[in-house]
Every structure is written in C-alpha cells, then in structure tokens.
Amino acid sequence: MPQKIALVGAGLSGAVIARELAEAGQAVTIFESRDLIGGNCHTQRDADTGVMVHVYGPHIFHTNDDEVWDYVNRFANFLPYKNRVKSTVGGQVYSLPVNLHTINQFFGTALRPDEAKTFIQGKAEAIADPQTFEEQALAFVGQDLYEAFFKGYTEKQWGCSPTELPASILKRLPLRFNYDDNYFFHVHQGMPEHGYTDMIAGILDHPGITVHLNTRFDPATAGEWDHVFWSGPLDGFFGFDQGRLGYRTLEFREFRYDGDYQGCAVMNYGDRDVPYTRITEHKHFAPWEDHQGSVLYEEHSHACGPDDIPYYPIRMVKEKELLTTYVERAQQLKGVTFVGRLGTYRYLDMDVTIREALDTARAFKSGSLGAFLASPL
Ligand code: UDP
Numbered sequence: 001m002p003q004k005i006a007l008v009g010a011g012l013s014g015a016v017i018a019r020e021l022a023e024a025g026q027a028v029t030i031f032e033s034r035d036l037i038g039g040n041c042h043t044q045r046d047a048d049t050g051v052m053v054h055v056y057g058p059h060i061f062h063t064n065d066d067e068v069w070d071y072v073n074r075f076a077n078f079l080p081y082k083n084r085v086k087s088t089v090g091g092q093v094y095s096l097p098v099n100l101h102t103i104n105q106f107f108g109t110a111l112r113p114d115e116a117k118t119f120i121q122g123k124a125e126a127i128a129d130p131q132t133f134e135e136q137a138l139a140f141v142g143q144d145l146y147e148a149f150f151k152g153y154t155e156k157q158w159g160c161s162p163t164e165l166p167a168s169i170l171k172r173l174p175l176r177f178n179y180d181d182n183y184f185f186h187v188h189q190g191m192p193e194h195g196y197t198d199m200i201a202g203i204l205d206h207p208g209i210t211v212h213l214n215t216r217f218d219p220a221t222a223g224e225w226d227h228v229f230w231s232g233p234l235d236g237f238f239g240f241d242q243g244r245l246g247y248r249t250l251e252f253r254e255f256r257y258d259g260d261y262q263g264c265a266v267m268n269y270g271d272r273d274v275p276y277t278r279i280t281e282h283k284h285f286a287p288w289e290d291h292q293g294s295v296l297y298e299e300h301s302h303a304c305g306p307d308d309i310p311y312y313p314i315r316m317v318k319e320k321e322l323l324t325t326y327v328e329r330a331q332q333l334k335g336v337t338f339v340g341r342l343g344t345y346r347y348l349d350m351d352v353t354i355r356e357a358l359d360t361a362r363a364f365k366s367g368s369l370g371a372f373l374a375s376p377l
Helices: 012-023 066-075 100-107 113-123 133-141 143-158 167-172 196-204 219-224 317-332 340-344 350-365
Strands: 004-008 027-031 043-045 052-054 061-063 078-080 086-089 092-095 188-192 209-212 227-230 247-258 266-269 278-281 293-303 336-338
Touching (some): 004 012, 012 027, 012 209, 012 350, 043 196, 061 350, 086 143, 092 100
Parallel strands (some): 004 227, 027 209, 086 266
Antiparallel strands (some): 043 052, 061 188, 247 293
8 A cells, every 4th residue: 555655855855756656656745845846956947048047056967877877867868068167266267177287377387197296296295194174185286276276265165264174075076187177077977958957847747746836844744644755954854953054055146148258157266355156157057058148146155044045064073963963863753764965964966866865765665764874974
C-alpha cells in the first residue's frame, strides 16, 4: 500500500526524491513556500530581453558522475557550456582559475609549464598541513597571487578574515600550469537548453506527485505523515529554538545593458575596495542564444538575517557546535529525513545534490534510512 509521504521544498533534492518515490508507486505531496519550483536553481526568461536569468545566482552543471549526468539528460537537453571565469584586479583582467596565462600576465613573464611550477614553488610558503584558508592559499600560490586573487574576494564573500575560514573552501579551486581556463575539471559540463526550472518541472511531471506552491509545511504536523523529507533549513524544522545556523546571503543588484557589457558570463573582482564579488551577465550562460539586450547581476554578499534567503552555510567552529545540537535532535525523530543544502547545512554542488537525492530515495525504499543519509557533522 502506498505510504503518505510529504516532501518539503521543490528544489533539486525534493524533485529528485519525489520522482524516484513516485516511480516506485508512492503518492508524494510537495509543500513549497515560494511561488515557484526549482529552489535556488530557478531560472526565468526575462520578458524584455528574452535572456534566461539565473534568478538566484549562476548555476553551472558539471559532474564526473555518469548516472547523475544521464539522469539530468533524461529531463533536459543539455548544451555544451564551459565556465570560463575572469577576474579584474588592479585595473587588469586575468584568467581564472589561476593558470599559466594568469601567472605569466601577473608577473610579466613568458614561463613554460615546468618553469612556472618551479617559479611558483619558490613563492609558495612551506606550511605543512594548512588548516585555514589563508595558510592553504599561501602554501598553494604564495603571497602575491593570494593577495591579488583570493584575499579581498574572500573577505567580501565571507565577511571575515581568511585566517578564520577553513582550508576546504579554497580546495574547491584548481591551480594549473597550462593554458586550460576551464573553471571545472569534470568530464561532463553543460547547461539545460530551456533552463533549470524547465528541467525540474519535467522531473516533477508524474501523476504520483502533487505540488502545493505558496504553502508552508508546519513541522508540528510531521507525525500525520508516514515519512517527511525536509529540504528546508535544519534549524527551521525546530523553529530555530536553539539559535540560527549562520549563512551568508547574496544580494543581486540587477542592471541592464544594450549589447555585450563584459564579454563573458562571470567577471570576478578581486580588489577589496570594489564592493561586489562578481558580475554575472546572464545571456552568456546560453551561448547558443542571441539577444541584443543584457541582464546583469552585481553580487553583494552579506550576513544572512532572519528574512534573507540563506545561500552559503558558514560552518565555522561556532556554527558546528550549534549544528551538533540540531543534528542530535534530528536523529531522535522518527520518520523525518533532512536532505539537501539547507537540510544538511552543507554547500552542495548540483550534481552532489542529485547523487544524494537518488541515494536517499534508494535507502528509503530499502528501509534503511534515518534522519540523514550520512551525518552532516
Ligand atoms: N575565491 C576567491 N577568488 C575568486 C574566486 C573564488 O578568493 O576569484 C574563493 C572564495 O573564498 C570562494 C571560494 O574561493 O568562496 C570558492 O570559489 P567558487 O568559485 O567555487 O565559489 P562559488 O561560485 O561557489 O561561490
């Protein structure tokens, strides 16, 4: 007999879990507090320019996971897209991630790969087992490149000194001694032709799935369901009664331009005195389209207040203590599973979100699922 299953949130996690369970014969009800599906992946075509806008900031799909790649291709036509990010620093434009072009341009050299490696090794500081972002950066590229490309940007993005942040944040980025300027190194990379919301609508399009928009799920009613999958904020399930887990929020200041404003999708700004971290020009995320008008976002990062949209979990020592409290309480609940970026308080790329959602649905079907697929601590 089908169980009564509630899914809170119609973002990627919710949609994929709902689909897997619906295909297994369950009837699933989704409660979404916003008036749209897709969570922060939501995309929408701008009425004036026709540009597909990444409403909650840029999302580029990249993965090494063949099953996840096949999964997204079932619901969307993915077109080739390579993320090539530039950074404006001290009045010059450089190539990111830091690669041979960046090094040669920054130092005014014409080094070949082996020479550049030796040169950077001479600049990198010998720090055994770097713990903080700053230590990691100094051990990675040395003082000059750190100060130009990482220090100011990171202070703006995280609102604190890189000496207070974990090394893991920087480990997301590669350093290359060749001219490869692809921001990601995964084998699959692309953009859904008609945007992420269209793809997620396809995932949700199943007779076993009912979606209620503009509807908040009251955690006090969780006991009325056989199982609840919660992709809202972990602390929100408990009414934030022990305090709020820290997030950074993003404020997007939109502006428009007639023509091509910056010639690329993402322009970072490394200088501390430029108030934003980056400018995204949305039409360049769909290079197969042609639009005269342009929609751009200046990205400003702030501490997340109660009424702001949470983006980046902070996960510093203070947050980890509070996180432990909430995780332990979650583990005592019966019939509730916390999923996704907000539910597990981790910064997840889209492919990892889908992988975990597929694994969560499988664990549920095999009867081996608890409060978390794996503890987020
Ligand atoms: N970062 C930086 N300079 C840059 C780009 C990134 O210092 O030009 C740092 C920053 O701390 C950021 C982290 O590297 O939070 C990860 O960067 P990524 O581009 O993966 O950030 P996302 O696009 O996910 O915000």
